[in-house]
Amino acid sequence: MFRTLISRFLQGLLVLFVLFTVTFFLIKALPYGPFQTEKAIPDHIREKIESYYGLNESIGTQYTRQLGNLLKGDPGVSLRLEGRPVIEIISQAFPNSLQLGIVAMAVAIVIGIPLGVLAAWKKNSSLDYASMAIAMIGICIPSFVIGPLLAENFGRRLEWLPVMGWSPLSPASWVLPAITLGLGTAAYLSRLTRAGMLETLSQDFVRTARAKGVGSMSILTRHCLRGGLIPAVAYIGPAFASIISGSVVIESIFVVPGLGLHFIKAIEVGDAPVILGIVMLYGTLIIIANFATDLLGLWLNPRLRSSN
Amino acid sequence: MSTPVPVEKGSSLWRDAALRLRKNHAAMPSLVIVALIMLACLVLPSIPGLLADPNVQDLPNKNMSPGSGHWFGTDHLGRDILSRVLFGGRISIAVGLITTFVSVTIGVCWGALAGYIGGRTDALMMRIVDILYALPFLIVVILLGKTIEPFTGKLTEWTVDLFAGSGSTTAKVNDTRTWVEPITTLVPLFIAIGTLSWLTVSRIVRAQVQSVSRMDFVEAARSLGLGHLRILTRHILPNSIGPIIVYTALTIPGVMLFEAVLSFLGLGVKPPNSSWGILIEEGSNRMLSNPWLLLFPSVFFSLTLFSLNFLGDGLRDALDPKSSKD
């Protein structure tokens, strides 16, 4: 176990290094830079600004400098929100994204997994069709439609919940963005849970248990749930990482000051320090999430343990 | 529904599956609906004089409610929504099926290999997936667009030549161009989505393959001395097919909507042509004052996807090697 941990940690560092390098060169390959603005900056001024931020140096020099800064724990300053430390930007936005993501994930799990289990258990019944139809709503109606619909009805018409705005301490402001964000994930979860459960339910050991007269509920919870959740869990890891690192659509519809908008805006102008900062954070989350799902997979599927 | 599972021709397994599918209450109606929608999108726009030109504008008659002249009403530029939905359907269905096929194929191969081989190879392959997950997708798309775009023009010319034959009349060339061009301009999109959206499939397949390959019947096959490829394709993949089919059916709506996003970055369908994704996107901005702008494309889109998913479930049941024992 300890060896696995160390090995995954080192692999993670390697992933982050490669990720940094690839992202850096991708940014530099963009056909525009942060000081190429709609209202053109005079050439002599732009050159000055670019040399101020070291953008006139060779790509190699810039790469080593940026990597060195990162290793020192300082990803530098933003070029879009000029001069503001990337750390400050991320530390303001990430807690909001994290909070929204956790609530949304909870919504997704609470809706998605029971629906999937139910559908699998009563396979091809009207209950199955009904729960899958509900699940499909989250996929067929994209968030840029669900979000405004919810805001319009529960916010503006019924006045139950605020139509926009985010306040970390007011649960009312979480509800609509979290539901909008969670529904899509819930749909995937319920479909994958149903599929996984069906695979398990048709395994021989379940048939044996059924034949022995073990009660349905007990079969479900004791025998099937573990194996049945394997595909859903494989999906949850990366989904969770991506959900807590911000969603620009949700943030834009509900004005949530999260990471997604910073990320998109930074890409729009080629703000390398911010892009790299957020990509590194996201990469770390992906590594952790995938490691966690692998562990969860081991727990769900004891047979894997012997070989690892 | 294309699935990467090899099935031997004329085997009774295949015939049994078809039989089981036919008995499925949800799958058969779904099949009919999907077939009808595809047929409508494919055939109706080709019948001359039946539908209004999807790109002809009539600004004074914009945002008209559904009525006799325009069954589905008109959009913000006074174009007939019925024909835009049907023409857009061609593009969306093509995008949905092709890119899903590409991405699921890559994902299944990658995930199955990683899960089956295990050890260091698995670690390496999955770390590559981790990197690709975290890469800023938008930048990749912008760069891909910039790199591939110059070639799509050439590709179009080449394809037109191929179909029209060199030295044919201008009219024939133009004719060919009208249907070739919307497809060739989408090639960058196929590449972008296809190559970047297989990551989750690969993780799901890997998890499933890992779990299945430790099961007793696989051990048995191994002890019989069967080759790896044979074990993988004949024993492991068929037993992991459920989640694969389900995820495939789930990928289709995702890529169809994603096409609309990419279209605003210059990679998808070019205006004035449209797709379901773009129609939904345009409709969502006007859904309060003119709900039908959103309603009709959404109905087509959702019906197709509901049906594909139920069809997928039916197919899964039908192909389940153990379901005959039920």
Added chain:
Amino acid sequence: MTHRALFLLPLALCLAGCQRETQVEKANREGIMLIGNSSEPKALDLHLVTGVIESKLIGAMFEGLVADDPEKDDGLPPGAAVSWEHNDTLTGWTFHLQPDGRWSDGAPVTAHDFVFSYHRMLHPDLAAPYVEMVYPLKNAEDYNKNRRGKILLTAGAVPNTSWDDMKDVGFGPDAKVDLAPLGESPKWPDLTDDAQRKLFVTAKGLDALPAEALEWILADPAGRYSWPVGTFMAKAKALLTTMAGKASDDLFELAGVGATAVDDYTLQLELREPVPYLPSLVRHYTWFPVPRHVVLKHGKISDRFTPWSLYPNIVGNGPFKLKTWLFHDVIEVDRNPHYWNAANVGLNGIRFLPIENPYTETRAFLSGQLHTTYQLPSDLIKEVRETTPEYLRQEPYVGTTFIRINTTRPVLSDTRVRQALALAIDRQQLCDYIMEGYTPATSLTPKMGSYEPDKVLSFDPEKARALLAEAGYPDGSGFPRFSLLISKPAARASAEAIQAMWKQNLNVLIDIQNKDWGSYISAQQSLDFDMASAGWIGDYLDPTTFLTMWTEGNGNNNTGWHSDRYEELLSGAALEADPAKRLESLRQAERLMMDEYPILPMSWYSRNYLLRPEVKGWHPLLLDNHPYSAIRLEP
């Protein structure tokens, strides 16, 4: 999790549902205005920004010499200055500052702050992106472009040598010299031999050289630098000696930039040319003061980014001061008790909300979360007009939407083709059905004050077809397939309509090419496009804000078009002291450009937005700069 969620939900619903008072009602009670401001500002340092978003925030926290009038576009109420006068040639202006003008920390606002502000804005090392706005100040451009040789010679700092003696010397960089052999960004101390050094000094030019390099030349002036024929080496040595001696000096004083503090409360501005609209120009934030004592507390005058403009350090001379600043969330200002006119400020504070999504913004307004919105999507105009017409505002705004044409492309280089494209567009239809509230453009500059350009543009498909045929493309046959570049989703509808109009009226097929914002901008600036849909918003109320950008080499031209005659007319107008004659020259220049169609103007902007009726003191203004000090909330 399930339990917690179940427990929280009714609580949350009740919290919101039981609360009858909307945010606007609460804000009305507190005297706080809630303003939708579209987007996060780049910064609040007025020397570092160029945008409209920032101008709203800076307008609340700072004040120029002349204030904005809440009702009249041409009203010039006193701001930081009580009164001002000018000389006969309109090149010398004296501003008398408010005797009780105070920064928000209580320090007096003096003429020195203004001089410091222009000094900082123009400082070559600060690299202020919008510096060209203050180039009308005498010698400002020379100082900003760091023309050290010229400044020293003109100021008489070089013994026995005048500017006329030396004006042909290579002071600036020589683009023809290739610096590549010296490696990447070479520095003087790294150079190893004289051949390298010689290459370096020739390429950089005298103005950009460090003291060591100048001294190196001084050792053998004739051999180490190429001087124009007939240069006296004695004078060259004198020049080099002076330049080397002052190589690290700030030349602001020597340059004689036309901004001086006669005394603490008298500011003297000298201009390089007559600027009859100076009082209107100084209402732009590039002419606002920054607090010298605060800026210097946090860094040098030339430091590009210091914390002086962040909370809580920032200090302004406007009616409000910064209270909160959260990214993409809110920027809040409250009363500045030290403001000279604080007694007449009607609001206790303003909350600026950077709501990017205009549909969300409208929804927030309609559910009582905002007093005014930044914009109203044209899809929603009809609905608002039918349901809540009392909120709808559609007001003229000095801006133009247009199609930029790359005149260096074959075929598009033909004026007849461009004119045909212009004549084939039905602008009335565009404005009636797509850009609602906008007015069909008949030229580039919208009417402002007494300036009205000739009506050049019209819809004439017959003539358009004839012109296209004349250019060699009868009925559009053989016309190349060009593309029209767009970026924002909102531009798509009008692009599709124009595409259809060209198809219908000229039988010409144009592709629409959608690109991400960055690529869209860079494609235009590198002339890597055929046609592009674009827009321009005026900064001040004078036609030059629309006309000066079409000169050769201007970073905002991006059409490849330029004309000597056009530039003559513009510079003629710049030197003209008679306002009527000046506008006539500008009108001729605009006519000349429009007749060659490097751009195809589409429509003149309308500010479509929502405003609650309890907001008093907010009137339609062409520049949309509403002085927040005059606003009152009277529910």
